Amino acid sequence: MLRRFLQRPEGVAGLVLLAALVLAALAAPLLFPGDPKAITGAPMIPPFSDAAFPLGTDRLGRDLLAGLFHGARTSLLVGGAAALVAITGGMLVGTAAGFAGGLIDEALMRVVDAFQIVPGFLLALAFVSVTGPTLTAVVIAIALAAWTAPARLARAEVLRLRRAEFVAAARTMGEHPWRIAFRDILPLALPPVLALAAVIVANAVLTESALSFLGLGDPNAVTWGGMIAEGRNQIRSAAYLSVIPGLALVTTVISIYLCADALAEAMSGSRR
Amino acid sequence: MSQFTFGRRQVLGLWAALMASAAMPGIAWAAQGGRLLVASDSEPRSLNPAIVASNGVFFIASKVIEPLAEAAYDGLRPLLATGWEGSEDGLSVTFHLREGVSFHDGKPLTSADVAFSAMKVWRALQNIGREVLANLQDVETPDPLTAVFRFSKPMPLQLIENALPVISAVLPRHVYEVEDIAGVTALVGTGPFTFAEHRPGEYYLLKRNPSYWDAGKPLLDEIIYRVLPDRAAAASSLEAGEVQLACFSAVPLTDLARIAKVPGLEVVTKGYEALTYQLVVEINHRNEHLAKLPVRQAIAHAIDKEFVTRTIFQGYATAATGPVPATATQFYSPDVETYAFDPEAANRLLDEAGYARGADGTRFTLRLLPAPYFTETVQFGDYLRQALAAVGIDARIVANDSAAHQKAVYTDHDFDLAVAPPVFRGDPAISTTILVRSGISAGVGFSNQGGFVDEGLDQIIDEALVTLDPAARVALYNQFQRRVTEELPLINVADWTFTSVAATSLTNIANNPRWAVSGWADTELDG
Numbered sequence: 041m042l043r044r045f046l047q048r049p050e051g052v053a054g055l056v057l058l059a060a061l062v063l064a065a066l067a068a069p070l071l072f073p074g075d076p077k078a079i080t081g082a083p084m085i086p087p088f089s090d091a092a093f094p095l096g097t098d099r100l101g102r103d104l105l106a107g108l109f110h111g112a113r114t115s116l117l118v119g120g121a122a123a124l125v126a127i128t129g130g131m132l133v134g135t136a137a138g139f140a141g142g143l144i145d146e147a148l149m150r151v152v153d154a155f156q157i158v159p160g161f162l163l164a165l166a167f168v169s170v171t172g173p174t175l176t177a178v179v180i181a182i183a184l185a186a187w188t189a190p191a192r193l194a195r196a197e198v199l200r201l202r203r204a205e206f207v208a209a210a211r212t213m214g215e216h217p218w219r220i221a222f223r224d225i226l227p228l229a230l231p232p233v234l235a236l237a238a239v240i241v242a243n244a245v246l247t248e249s250a251l252s253f254l255g256l257g258d259p260n261a262v263t264w265g266g267m268i269a270e271g272r273n274q275i276r277s278a279a280y281l282s283v284i285p286g287l288a289l290v291t292t293v294i295s296i297y298l299c300a301d302a303l304a305e306a307m308s309g310s311r312r
Numbered sequence: 313m314s315q316f317t318f319g320r321r322q323v324l325g326l327w328a329a330l331m332a333s334a335a336m337p338g339i340a341w342a343a344q345g346g347r348l349l350v351a352s353d354s355e356p357r358s359l360n361p362a363i364v365a366s367n368g369v370f371f372i373a374s375k376v377i378e379p380l381a382e383a384a385y386d387g388l389r390p391l392l393a394t395g396w397e398g399s400e401d402g403l404s405v406t407f408h409l410r411e412g413v414s415f416h417d418g419k420p421l422t423s424a425d426v427a428f429s430a431m432k433v434w435r436a437l438q439n440i441g442r443e444v445l446a447n448l449q450d451v452e453t454p455d456p457l458t459a460v461f462r463f464s465k466p467m468p469l470q471l472i473e474n475a476l477p478v479i480s481a482v483l484p485r486h487v488y489e490v491e492d493i494a495g496v497t498a499l500v501g502t503g504p505f506t507f508a509e510h511r512p513g514e515y516y517l518l519k520r521n522p523s524y525w526d527a528g529k530p531l532l533d534e535i536i537y538r539v540l541p542d543r544a545a546a547a548s549s550l551e552a553g554e555v556q557l558a559c560f561s562a563v564p565l566t567d568l569a570r571i572a573k574v575p576g577l578e579v580v581t582k583g584y585e586a587l588t589y590q591l592v593v594e595i596n597h598r599n600e601h602l603a604k605l606p607v608r609q610a611i612a613h614a615i616d617k618e619f620v621t622r623t624i625f626q627g628y629a630t631a632a633t634g635p636v637p638a639t640a641t642q643f644y645s646p647d648v649e650t651y652a653f654d655p656e657a658a659n660r661l662l663d664e665a666g667y668a669r670g671a672d673g674t675r676f677t678l679r680l681l682p683a684p685y686f687t688e689t690v691q692f693g694d695y696l697r698q699a700l701a702a703v704g705i706d707a708r709i710v711a712n713d714s715a716a717h718q719k720a721v722y723t724d725h726d727f728d729l730a731v732a733p734p735v736f737r738g739d740p741a742i743s744t745t746i747l748v749r750s751g752i753s754a755g756v757g758f759s760n761q762g763g764f765v766d767e768g769l770d771q772i773i774d775e776a777l778v779t780l781d782p783a784a785r786v787a788l789y790n791q792f793q794r795r796v797t798e799e800l801p802l803i804n805v806a807d808w809t810f811t812s813v814a815a816t817s818l819t820n821i822a823n824n825p826r827w828a829v830s831g832w833a834d835t836e837l838d839g
Contacts, residue, residue, distance in 0.1 A: 075698070075701065077694065077697070077698065078698055078701070079695070079698050083623045099566065099623065099624075099691065100623060100624070100691065100694060100695055100698075101623065169713065169716075172710065172711075172712065172716075173711050255684070255690075255711060255713075256711075259693075259694075259709040259710070259711040260697075260708055260709050272544065273543060273544065273564040273566060273567075273687060274564065274566040274567070275544060276544070276547065276548075276567055276570060277566050277567055277569070277570050278566070
């Protein structure tokens with residue numbers, strides 16, 4: 041499967057970009073130690089004009105490059121954590137619903153419906169407005185909006201698997217139903233759900249940026265959305281303040297999508 | 313704002329001059345016309361200036377409903393009142409009303425309207441009138457053009473005069489005398505423009521009042537306020553000629569240098585002198601660290617006011633020395649305790665106060681709540697976090713929307729430091745002393761909610777409230793400024809006013825210190 045993945049040029053491109061981003065995120069505290077929001081230079085230095093600040097500085101004199109690196113950290117951290125929470129939660133609910141069936145299934149699926157009816161971004165917006173913007177709140181808010189797709193997928197897989205012979209065998213051996221559901225069936229339902237992960241991460245990165253753009257990101261962390269929002273007021277006189285973090289955001293989302301695409305193709309190929 | 317000593321004789325003289333100018337050949341005024349398009353960044357829910365005395369409301373409503381007098385660069389310009397005098401004992405103020413003024417529905421203005429507005433609206437409902445007119449007992453109306461305000465305690469005439477442009481919008485009694493005054497949405501006054509239409513999310517339309525008392529005015533036919541909440545949109549609308557005026561710094565400071573070069577547009581910094589905003593660090597004195605004066609002094613030393621005015625305000629602000637801004641020439645005193653930018657002194661003060669730096673360089677942690685109302689307050693929050701980090705104080709920013717911020721600071725006291733933009737309203741007694749006076753109940757916005765108590769300061773504030781002699785009053789407020797800077801119940805960082813961007817075809821603008829919120833009767837559009 042890995043070979044198939046690497047045979048696809050978009051997969052390789054996505055992987056390289058993503059690896060670079062992860063590297064940047066990991067290296068941020070080494071390359072730019074200290075608070076990336078510290079005022080380190082003169083305000084509004086344009087990009088490529090001062091060797092000390094290759095991408096220039098913002099209105100207060102904060103280094104844009106440092107912000108970009110630390111922002112990658114926040115974006116990937118929030119994206120990854122939100123996807124993890126959403127998939128874990130979705131898998132548990134979906135597996136429980138699919139395996140138990142009957143009233144429990146109905147009840148859980150109606151909850152899923154209820155969450156799907158509300159536009160995900162509005163849900164996140166409302167949640168963060170109530171709890172106050174912290175990184176944890178943002179992660180939970182994004183997960184709240186994203187857990188329904190894995191839940192539905194997991195349920196469908198479990199419905200297919202629960203009539204399998206090994207399940208019947210486990211039952212006759214007297215295994216506890218929950219043990220069958222979460223130990224035997226869940227791992228088998230995992231791969232198709234994992235294919236969703238990339239999409240969820242990409243969406244989470246975008247949602248996090250949108251929240252920060254609206255001023256609902258963690259004010260103590262550097263976020264690309266927050267950088268774009270701060271640069272917006274100067275968009276006519278210093279467009280680079282918004283454009284540079286905007287490009288970073290686009291690159292991240294595209295690289296994740298490319299990887300997801302190639303992964304899905306590779307998986308369907310390997311199955312065939 | 314220099315002196316507000318208006319004798320009856322001078323007022324009469326001015327009135328005579330006004331009459332004479334109005335009586336001169338009307339042809340000179342006949343070049344009327346034009347529709348002025350103004351950018352408006354907000355849509356206030358209530359537009360009644362007698363109830364909500366705020367700049368957002370005045371910006372639109374002051375053209376429709378007039379006060380008794382408006383601010384001028386050399387004192388006050390009489391509008392609905394032609395003159396007034398206070399009694400020796402300070403217990404009454406007599407207002408003489410202008411003759412021949414009628415409301416937009418044709419009914420004449422009488423002292424009954426003033427009495428109704430004062431007792432039922434300004435004193436009972438208005439955010440500022442409630443404070444200033446708290447001791448107003450009754451308004452007598454011996455004749456249709458005389459209103460006598462009676463106070464239960466001596467009331468300085470100086471304070472009343474300074475408050476007039478803000479608190480005294482006169483409503484017609486016959487329209488508003490109902491159970492729920494705030495529920496009346498009609499906007500009827502005596503002003504140069506009548507309120508014609510409001511399309512939510514689109515515009516407000518004001519039309520020329522053909523029977524305005526100042527004959528020949530107003531000079532514009534219509535004013536349209538286009539609702540443009542996005543600050544970037546205001547700038548591009550000006551450039552495209554879709555609006556001719558943007559007030560209250562609707563154009564971001566960083567765009568001003570660029571827009572000043574656009575032909576046909578000019579940046580106007582005058583016309584806001586009496587609307588000075590103050591950038592203030594509010595302090596919660598319930599916090600064990602902040603209760604210590606050396607800690608507050610250290611914070612004051614840690615702030616580079618020069619950096620704040622130069623970078624955050626792009627030079628459109630001045631460093632503050634104390635609780636009264638320098639634009640308030642009547643009261644301002646430079647003889648105060650000052651705190652130079654000196655991180656070393658700040659570190660020393662904190663060391664001596666027993667706060668050693670921990671392993672990570674931090675002495676203690678605070679919560680910092682920047683008010684979300686202005687870009688500048690939020691940016692200053694970011695700056696303050698960095699400035700305090702340099703002296704070993706870790707100030708964690710807590711971001712809230714407006715409602716949550718007000719609840720956290722003014723009701724729940726759930727903050728350590730906050731950044732606030734209070735307004736100086738022409739007299740320290742109106743909205744400045746409340747920021748430091750003790751004993752203010754929780755929930756009162758823009759007041760001392762930090763729990764600061766200083767008996768000496770309270771005494772000065774209370775004495776000034778009943779001091780009738782203007783010079784003695786000013787002396788007390790000079791003491792007030794000194795004491796506030798010594799005790800630091802809060803830290804004043806910068807004072808700023810707004811800028812306008814206007815089409816050069818617009819004349820007679822910014823000709824009084826509250827111009828954006830005045831009547832615009834003489835504003836003219838050429839071509």
